[in-house]
Amino acid sequence: GAVVSQHPSRVICKSGTSVKIECRSLDFQATTMFWYRQFPKKSLMLMATSNEGSKATYEQGVEKDKFLINHASLTLSTLTVTSAHPEDSSFYICSARSYRGDTEAFFGQGTRLTVV
Amino acid sequence: GQNIDQPTEMTATEGAIVQINCTYQTSGFNGLFWYQQHAGEAPTFLSYNVLDGLEEKGRFSSFLSRSKGYSYLLLKELQMKDSASYLCATMDSNYQLIWGAGTKLIIKP
Numbered sequence: 001g002a003v004v005s006q007h008p009s010r011v012i013c014k015s016g017t018s019v020k021i022e023c024r025s026l027d028f029q030a031t032t033m034f035w036y037r038q039f040p041k042k043s044l045m046l047m048a049t050s051n052e053g054s055k056a057t058y059e060q061g062v063e064k065d066k067f068l069i070n071h072a073s074l075t076l077s078t079l080t081v082t083s084a085h086p087e088d089s090s091f092y093i094c095s096a097r098s099y100r101g102d103t104e105a106f107f108g109q110g111t112r113l114t115v116v
Numbered sequence: 117g118q119n120i121d122q123p124t125e126m127t128a129t130e131g132a133i134v135q136i137n138c139t140y141q142t143s144g145f146n147g148l149f150w151y152q153q154h155a156g157e158a159p160t161f162l163s164y165n166v167l168d169g170l171e172e173k174g175r176f177s178s179f180l181s182r183s184k185g186y187s188y189l190l191l192k193e194l195q196m197k198d199s200a201s202y203l204c205a206t207m208d209s210n211y212q213l214i215w216g217a218g219t220k221l222i223i224k225p
Contacts, residue, residue: 043215046212
C-alpha cells in the first residue's frame with residue numbers, strides 16, 4: 001500500500017512553545033489529508049480536513065488558531081500546535097487520501113506529543 | 117445521527133477464532149473499514165467492504181450486511197501478536213470516516 005510518513009514520532013516540549021508535525025505522502029499525491037487526535041483508550045477524533053491549496057476545514061470544538069494546518073503541496077501537510085499546554089499532550093495521527101479518489105486512507109505513524 | 121457500536125473488550129485463546137461485531141448508523145454509506153491498532157501505533161488497514169457479503173483475506177475475514185447496518189471481523193488461528201485494538205469505521209456520504217471506539221482484543225495462551 002501507499003506510504004505516509006509522519007515526523008516526529010515523539011516530541012516533548014515546554015508549555016507555551018509551538019510544535020510542528022509533518023505528514024508526507026511518499027509515493028502518491030494526496031489531495032486530502034486528515035488530522036486526528038487520539039486519547040488513551042479512545043478512538044480517533046477527527047480534528048480537521050485539509051485540501052491542497054485551500055484552507056483546512058476544522059471540526060466543531062477544534063481551535064483553528066491553536067492547531068494551524070498547512071497543506072502547501074500534494075505531498076505535505078503540517079500541523080502546528082501553538083502555545084502548547086499540558087492538556088494538548090496526546091497522540092496525533094495524520095492520514096492521506098490520493099487524488100485518484102481511493103477510498104482507503106493511509107495513515108502516518110503518529111506523533112506522541114508531551115507538553116511539560 | 118451517526119453512531120458506531122462495537123464491544124469495548126474481548127478475550128480469546130491462542131489458536132481459536134474470534135468474531136468482533138460492529139453495528140452502525142450513518143448518514144450515507146460508502147463502505148466500512150476495519151483497522152488494527154497496536155498500543156502507541158497508528159492504525160493499519162485490514163479490510164474494506166462496500167457490498168454485502170464476506171471478504172476473506174488470509175486469517176482475517178470481514179462481513180457486511182448493509183440492510184442490517186452490521187459488520188463483523190473474523191480472526192482465525194489467533195496468534196499472540198493479534199492482541200490489539202480493532203477499529204470499525206464507516207465512510208459517509210461526504211467520504212469522511214466515522215470511527216467506532218475500538219475493541220481491545222486480548223489473546224491468552
